[in-house]
Amino acid sequence: MQMTDCAACPLQKRRMFLPFTPEEIAFMRAFKTGEAVVRPGETLLAQGERSERLYTVLEGFATRSIQLEDGRRQVVNFVFPGDFLGLQAGIMGEMRHSVQATTPMRVCIFQRSRLWDLFRDKPDRAYDLTWLAAVEEHFLGETIATLGQRDATERVAWALARIWQRLSALGEITPDGVALPFRQHELADALGLSKVHTSRTVSQLRALGLLVWRRGRLNMPDPARLFALAGLPMEREEQRPLI
Amino acid sequence: MQMTDCAACPLQKRRMFLPFTPEEIAFMRAFKTGEAVVRPGETLLAQGERSERLYTVLEGFATRSIQLEDGRRQVVNFVFPGDFLGLQAGIMGEMRHSVQATTPMRVCIFQRSRLWDLFRDKPDRAYDLTWLAAVEEHFLGETIATLGQRDATERVAWALARIWQRLSALGEITPDGVALPFRQHELADALGLSKVHTSRTVSQLRALGLLVWRRGRLNMPDPARLFALAGLPMEREEQRPLI
DNA sequence: CGACCTGTTGAACCAACTCAATTTAGGTGG
DNA sequence: CCACCTAAATTGAGTTGGTTCAACAGGTCG
Structure with a gap:
């Protein structure tokens, strides 16, 4: 290879x-x-x-x-x-x-x-490595807050918003949204919800017009509303080092 | 000073x-x-x-x-x-x-x-710092697994076992247990449970003879059983660097 | 002593779970 | 191109673990 x-x-x-x-x-x-x-x-x-x-x-x-x-x-x-x-x-x-x-x-x-x-x-590379670890720590803390405090709707909104954010930072976004590489099953396991309830919650968000998610593609008709529900600011993430 | x-x-x-x-x-x-x-x-x-x-x-x-x-x-x-x-x-x-x-x-x-x-x-101190960050990351991951997957009884057992472990590593343990610096309120906020349910769960563990917790002192009559319920091994933690 | 904080208990409620059946979407082979 | 198979997602119905609200008990402190 x-x-x-x-x-x-x-x-x-x-x-x-x-x-x-x-x-x-x-x-x-x-x-x-x-x-x-x-x-x-x-x-x-x-x-x-x-x-x-x-x-x-x-x-x-x-x-x-x-x-x-x-x-x-x-x-x-x-x-x-x-x-x-x-x-x-x-x-x-x-x-x-x-x-x-x-x-x-x-x-x-x-x-x-x-x-x-x-x-x-x-040392500069070591610093970058620690930077990555610190950012990771921050995300894990946010996850803990989400699992501990938010209900199913907020959790799903949060996870999808975070994934959306990361995929768009990677430039993977097109007019009809992003390709979502994860299944509802994985989302459920990430959020501490059952598959069934995750499915119901997703359809609820769909019914509210907050997201379109079919056949592995996710779109957000109104990102601002979804991010608000997720409790996230809409700012773009800052650049990160690569190791 | x-x-x-x-x-x-x-x-x-x-x-x-x-x-x-x-x-x-x-x-x-x-x-x-x-x-x-x-x-x-x-x-x-x-x-x-x-x-x-x-x-x-x-x-x-x-x-x-x-x-x-x-x-x-x-x-x-x-x-x-x-x-x-x-x-x-x-x-x-x-x-x-x-x-x-x-x-x-x-x-x-x-x-x-x-x-x-x-x-x-x-660089050795920097390495130690990153070591601490990595350990922290591990704990946060375990917390996420606890909040996402375990029920109230397991959560409370887990938190008390972890605190117990840390306090005994610090040498704060005496024949009648350890001084627990946290209140049920904080435990509830850490575990994503209501105060009321945390209280009920603690009394349930008490009733099972798994713990004695009164007036800020915690004792574990049978640590092995509590740790098993918490899903934790009983090994002593390894030494950690100090910064 | 009264005020406050922490924890306990009861009762009603509800968010999320389980179990089970059904639909949809891809993927494979004839 | 259709028939079949499997994995993913959806829907319904009944159950439960944990919540909320509210009242109350015990300790501690000014």
Whole structure:
């Protein structure tokens, strides 16, 4: 398999990411040790595993999820192009959640053993990594607030608004909306709702004219109203570093 | 006010923290710019604020919470001695949650502007900081799984087990249990339950002989059963770095 | 002592769940 | 192109876990 050169990283074309400096390109080239293709349904990182690899998503979508002892599953969040995976195993030794592809994916591979070099030699890259971790922490906190305080309608609105936001930041938006890579089943698992109730809630939002979601395409006739219901501001997210 | 010298840091006595190397002591001494006392109920960091300060908790307990637009409040997690506060504002610019003291606290103060120096000059300290962020991320994920999947009984068991675990790692445990610095009200806000139902659930656990909780003291007659109900392993947590 | 805060208990209600049946949409092979 | 199969989504009906409202008990403190 041929490996994409970091100088030509396809993610760099998306304006949601900060551009690499020439120095960063040189470093990332050395840091990157490979590339992989993942098929839908495959597990990229498994809960409990001590992975030696870290990944950056080049293309495709996934879920991060936690499996409880008795089989119940919670989707912790959704994974998009540009996301960095495996920091937990990289730093803590063991993954506490799994990452499963929902669409075909392409990922960059890094070696866990080189993570320390990054901290030692490239403080700016280390800072960026911590930046990503801090942003992640913020999202997880928001998720906790959503699961703890909001009702089904608000939860669904929130999740779809967040996904919409991220997809449009990636430039995946067209006049008839975005391609939604997740199923209601995954949405339900992410929101702590049953599939049935998720379906009912979605149709309710549809009936209110707040969304059109058919055959994997999502559109929002009136984003402002949906975002308001979701308790989210409509601002564009700031650019984020890429690792 | 007199300032504790890092060489005599009271947290170092607790065996849950990795001991400082002499070099680390030297660095922390320079990094630390002050100390503060906080009274119960005071807000140490406020949601939306661009704090110039970072803190490490020396003593006392707090909650991190998110306030929704309409006033609903979600406790994201509980804060214990040794916790590092303000990374979000430090890195992302703005706090997305508040930190409120529930008991009197004593905290170390650092300057946000020096955070970058830490990455540039002390990669090992930067690594530790990221380690803390990764652990935090793991806990938040577990919280999401709890709120999304577990019922009231399991949630309460989980929260009390986690608090118990942390307090005993801090060495705060005596033959008649631990001093619990939080009220049922805060527990309810952390678990997404009403106060009333939290109370009922606690009494149910009491009736099962799984816990004794009166006047701010918590004891667990049979920790193994409670931990099993909480879906948690009983292992001791590994030592963590201190910043 | 009164005021306040924390926690407990009862009763009525409702949001979300479960179980089960049905429809819709893709995908595959003849 | 149709027949068939499977996965995803929808709908109905009955149940339940948790909520709300309200009253009350126990401790603590000025």
